[in-house]
Structure formats: C-alpha cells, structure tokens
Amino acid sequence: MGRIGATEIIIILVIVLLLFGGKKIPELMKGLGTGIKEFKDASKGDQATSKKEEETK
Incomplete structure (x- = not known):
C-alpha cells in the first residue's frame, strides 16, 4: 500500500459529493470546523488550568 495520490483524493471527493449532495457538504464542513x-x-482551557494548578503548588 502506497500513499494516497491525487487520483484517489479526486475519487473520494466525487463519492462524497454523490452521497451527500452539493447542498449538504457546506453544512458538514461547518460542523467539522465547529468541532x-x-x-x-477545550485543550487550551485544560493547559491553562494545569498551569494555574502547578503555580499554586
């Protein structure tokens, strides 16, 4: 198994477009971006919390 090339990426994008349709893809990308x-x-909040806890020790 090799790396994923341009042809494979294009095939995957076409399949996604066929499955979800043109109207649904922007909604999926928005949800992904929000996530x-x-x-x-959340990870920044955890780091800030752990730094504050270390300073108080």
Missing part, C-alpha cells in the same frame, strides 16, 4: 474549534478551545 475542531471547540476541541482546540
């Missing part, structure tokens, strides 16, 4: 943003915010 990533929340994950980053």
